[in-house]
Amino acid sequence: MATEYRFSFGPWNIHEGADPFGPSVREAFDFDEKVGFYRGLGFVGIQFHDDDIVPDIDDKTHAQLMSRTKTVKAQLDNHGLTPEVVAPRLWESPQTLDGAYTANAATERAYALERSKRCVDIANEIGCKNIVLWLAREGTYIRESKSSSGAVGYILDAINALLAYDAEIRILIEPKPNEPMDIAYIPTIGHAIGLAYASADPGRVGGLIESAHAILAGLEPSDEMGYALYHKKLWSVHLNDQNGLKFDQDKAFGSVNLRRAFNQVRVLEENGYGRNGEFVGLDVKVMRTQPRELSTKHLLSSRRTFLNLLEKVRTYDREVAQAFIASRDYEGLDFYILEHLLGK
Numbered sequence: 001m002a003t004e005y006r007f008s009f010g011p012w013n014i015h016e017g018a019d020p021f022g023p024s025v026r027e028a029f030d031f032d033e034k035v036g037f038y039r040g041l042g043f044v045g046i047q048f049h050d051d052d053i054v055p056d057i058d059d060k061t062h063a064q065l066m067s068r069t070k071t072v073k074a075q076l077d078n079h080g081l082t083p084e085v086v087a088p089r090l091w092e093s094p095q096t097l098d099g100a101y102t103a104n105a106a107t108e109r110a111y112a113l114e115r116s117k118r119c120v121d122i123a124n125e126i127g128c129k130n131i132v133l134w135l136a137r138e139g140t141y142i143r144e145s146k147s148s149s150g151a152v153g154y155i156l157d158a159i160n161a162l163l164a165y166d167a168e169i170r171i172l173i174e175p176k177p178n179e180p181m182d183i184a185y186i187p188t189i190g191h192a193i194g195l196a197y198a199s200a201d202p203g204r205v206g207g208l209i210e211s212a213h214a215i216l217a218g219l220e221p222s223d224e225m226g227y228a229l230y231h232k233k234l235w236s237v238h239l240n241d242q243n244g245l246k247f248d249q250d251k252a253f254g255s256v257n258l259r260r261a262f263n264q265v266r267v268l269e270e271n272g273y274g275r276n277g278e279f280v281g282l283d284v285k286v287m288r289t290q291p292r293e294l295s296t297k298h299l300l301s302s303r304r305t306f307l308n309l310l311e312k313v314r315t316y317d318r319e320v321a322q323a324f325i326a327s328r329d330y331e332g333l334d335f336y337i338l339e340h341l342l343g344k
């Protein structure tokens, strides 16, 4: 049976266009409006940060967290949407200037853990078992400021504390090699999976691979996905694209390198991704030049590109490919794939 893929994105993917060099250029859509866009764009899953659900989370009581989360859950139910993941936003607080789980100050590490537990409470209330950890500030600007081996221990301590806090949640580590830090401690999926196996409950710790993050690490995203799939630890993806080694661009999926996108779809499809309920997640940014009323097209096009490439994956002739492989004619295979992608 062919997999029917389900797609997700996060509300931050519809944004106002601010960048480090200029302010917002479009009026914001409020959360209620954004939730209303999903189904029309072909999406049924919603990725959250904790404060996408409960704004100003640090200033709220537990009862306030739960009450706001109930309201959002009712909205999701009304629209037939599933919460795919919730991620603690550990990179905006004044208490995470020096990192979150790896901050040198014990009080700041304690804040990070406490905030993560609140995220788990929210996830539970909204009916979601998947906690994403993008370890944004777990790294350094200069190497001498922290112990790299000590940092790994701190991250593991935090993961174990969260596993102990809730017996049901799963932790998905989203690696990224840099930005905002100069150099991050958990840059690739191999690092993330190493942490998973070292954790107190390896069956509940896995990974989420973002195409652009792998490319920024100088790696091939489809191979990174294959690595995680072999370990049965690819629990989500953030498909997008990236034009070379620069800031994290989050460009529309396939918009830079269609062949690279084809191979990501191929590896996911060939390894049965999605059959255990995994979503095809996107993490894409709309161009700053786009008018407000046209600022969701990047989501529509990224999903369509996935489906178009899926058709290419399903229709390329495996026997032809196999014959090229058997005669070790990889030039022939290369050109066959190119012509197939070009519809020849």
Ligand code: XUL
Pocket (backbone or CB within 6 Å): 049, 087, 132, 134, 174, 176, 210, 238, 248, 283
């Ligand atoms: C950062 C990034 C985040 C995570 C969720 O580069 O990709 O949006 O996906 O925290």
Ligand code: MN
Pocket (backbone or CB within 6 Å): 174, 210, 238, 283
């Ligand atoms: Mn991401």
